[in-house]
Amino acid sequence: MITDLEHIKTTIENKGVKASYQRLKIMEYLLKTKNHPTVDNIYEVMVKEIPTLSKTTVYNTMNLFVEKNIIKALSFTGVETRYDIVTQSHHHFICNQCHKIYDINTACSFMCDNHKIINGNKIEEVIGYFKGICKECINNKT
Amino acid sequence: MITDLEHIKTTIENKGVKASYQRLKIMEYLLKTKNHPTVDNIYEVMVKEIPTLSKTTVYNTMNLFVEKNIIKALSFTGVETRYDIVTQSHHHFICNQCHKIYDINTACSFMCDNHKIINGNKIEEVIGYFKGICKECINNKT
DNA sequence: ATTTATATTTGTAATGATTACAGATTTAGA
DNA sequence: TCTAAATCTGTAATCATTACAAATATAAAT
Ligand SMILES: [Mn+2]
Ligand SMILES: [Mn+2]
Ligand SMILES: [Zn+2]
Ligand SMILES: [Zn+2]
Numbered sequence: 001m002i003t004d005l006e007h008i009k010t011t012i013e014n015k016g017v018k019a020s021y022q023r024l025k026i027m028e029y030l031l032k033t034k035n036h037p038t039v040d041n042i043y044e045v046m047v048k049e050i051p052t053l054s055k056t057t058v059y060n061t062m063n064l065f066v067e068k069n070i071i072k073a074l075s076f077t078g079v080e081t082r083y084d085i086v087t088q089s090h091h092h093f094i095c096n097q098c099h100k101i102y103d104i105n106t107a108c109s110f111m112c113d114n115h116k117i118i119n120g121n122k123i124e125e126v127i128g129y130f131k132g133i134c135k136e137c138i139n140n141k142t
Numbered sequence: 143m144i145t146d147l148e149h150i151k152t153t154i155e156n157k158g159v160k161a162s163y164q165r166l167k168i169m170e171y172l173l174k175t176k177n178h179p180t181v182d183n184i185y186e187v188m189v190k191e192i193p194t195l196s197k198t199t200v201y202n203t204m205n206l207f208v209e210k211n212i213i214k215a216l217s218f219t220g221v222e223t224r225y226d227i228v229t230q231s232h233h234h235f236i237c238n239q240c241h242k243i244y245d246i247n248t249a250c251s252f253m254c255d256n257h258k259i260i261n262g263n264k265i266e267e268v269i270g271y272f273k274g275i276c277k278e279c280i281n282n283k284t
Numbered sequence: 285a286t287t288t289a290t291a292t293t294t295g296t297a298a299t300g301a302t303t304a305c306a307g308a309t310t311t312a313g314a
Numbered sequence: 315t316c317t318a319a320a321t322c323t324g325t326a327a328t329c330a331t332t333a334c335a336a337a338t339a340t341a342a343a344t
Contacts, residue, residue, distance in 0.1 A: 020310085020321060039301085052309095054323040059302065075219050077269070079301065079331095093263045104260060118246060120277035121235045127219070128270035135262035162292060162339085181330085196294040201331065221302095221330065 015068045025049060026061050030071065030085040036092075036101040038080040076101075076129060089126070095134035102134065157210045167191060168203050172213065172227040178234075178243045180222040218243075218271060231268070237276035244276065 008027050009019040017023065025046060030037070039058050047053045062083055065071040074082045076094055086103065093102040116123055150169050151161040159165065167188060172179075181200050189195045204225055207213040214226045218236055228245065235244040258265055 018311095018320075022322070052323075056303085056324075057322055060322080063303095073219075075217070077217050081301085093260060093265075095263070096266065102261065102263060106261065118235060118272060119244065119248065120280075121237070121244060121272070122275045122280060123235075123272045124238065124274035126270070126272055128268070130260060130263070130265045130268055132266035133264045138262075138264060160291075160340095164293075194294075198295075198332085199293055202293080205332095223330085 012065075012070060015070050017064060017068050017070065022050060022053065022057050023061050023064075026058065027065075027070075030083070034085055036074060036082040036084050038082055040080065042083075077131075092129040093134065094129060094131050095137055096131055097133055097137040100134060100136070104130065154207075154210075154212060157212050159206060159210050159212065164192060164195065164199050165203055165206075168200065169207075169212075172225070176227055178216060178224040178226050180224055182222065184225075219273075234271040235276065236271060236273050237279055238273055239275055239279040242276060242278070246272065 005024055005028065008024055008031065012019050012023065012027055026042060029042060029046060035041075039055065039062060042062075043053065043055045043058045046058070062071070062073070062081075065083075066073050069087060072084045072087050074084055074092070076082065076092070082101065091104040093104055094100075095102075147166055147170065150166055150173065154161050154165065154169055168184060171184060171188060177183075181197065181204060184204075185195065185197045185200045188200070204213070204215070204223075208215050208225075211229060214229050216224045216226055216234070218224070218234070224243065233246040235246055236242075237244075
């Protein structure tokens with residue numbers, strides 16, 4: 001996994017985003033931990049490395065990254081938006097107990113991306129996710 | 143379609159909800175217009191019939207109805223929660239242009255409800271919806 | 285019918301995520 | 315170095331929703 005700052009720099013600059021120190025470090029964090037973080041998650045971790053960091057900068061950076069298709073914004077039933085460094089279409093499993101988010105990459109009829117039209121309506125995006133109890137939480141239940 | 147107030151009364155009382163005037167009228171509205179309204183939508187319409195109506199009552203009523211499985215709360219990517227009088231599992235198409243919400247009832251592999259376990263995680267609920275341009279908006283595009 | 289207890293409604297204040305905005309700082313170019 | 319543009323920062327505003335307590339309505343008891 002490439003998390004070298006130079007590589008990250010070229011990666012985001014190729015997407016048309018100037019690579020400021022804050023943006024680089026936030027991008028590094030997103031690549032390192034692919035855990036669908038909230039703005040708060042990112043802020044809490046990054047402010048330790050960048051003590052002057054403002055939460056507004058995290059919001060601005062997330063919005064910019066989404067706009068430039070560097071990340072995807074996910075909004076599950078909860079309140080806070082979550083961000084996904086994996087932009088290719090995939091779905092998620094959200095644990096009702098520990099609230100962890102898992103990527104679902106197995107080929108699943110879930111995404112019938114092949115239906116381009118449904119009831120006469122033109123599909124541009126298919127959003128889907130599962131909710132339930134995750135593997136870990138099942139095992140931890142004695 | 144049964145929208146007679148007496149019928150509505152027994153319907154919601156069968157679900158264990160006392161049928162106050164506000165609750166009855168709100169339920170009547172939900173049954174009449176099955177358009178996945180927001181709290182604001184409901185309030186704006188109902189306050190004309192019940193001038194003393196408080197928006198808090200609409201919130202309280204929606205939360206109670208959801209709790210008692212009379213309606214379902216839907217949260218798409220937007221901000222406001224929408225409410226669905228149709229509680230049986232089905233999916234939706236949201237128009238990116240006119241923001242109308244359509245029910246998708248056609249048998250669609252989309253909902254692989256049959257997978258009870260995915261990657262070891264126990265599925266309790268499958269959430270899915272499509273986004274795109276709806277039939278009407280396509281036709282209105284000259 | 286009058287009193288009393290319980291449930292519901294109402295209005296306002298609080299919360300929490302996100303955005304708006306303007307001043308401070310950094311970066312890049314002349 | 316000097317200047318202009320971009321970025322960052324902190325605070326105030328916004329907006330959906332909830333918390334809460336007082337007011338009202340409903341039901342039960344006398
Ligand atoms: Mn993901
Ligand atoms: Mn529906
Ligand atoms: Zn879990
Ligand atoms: Zn439309």
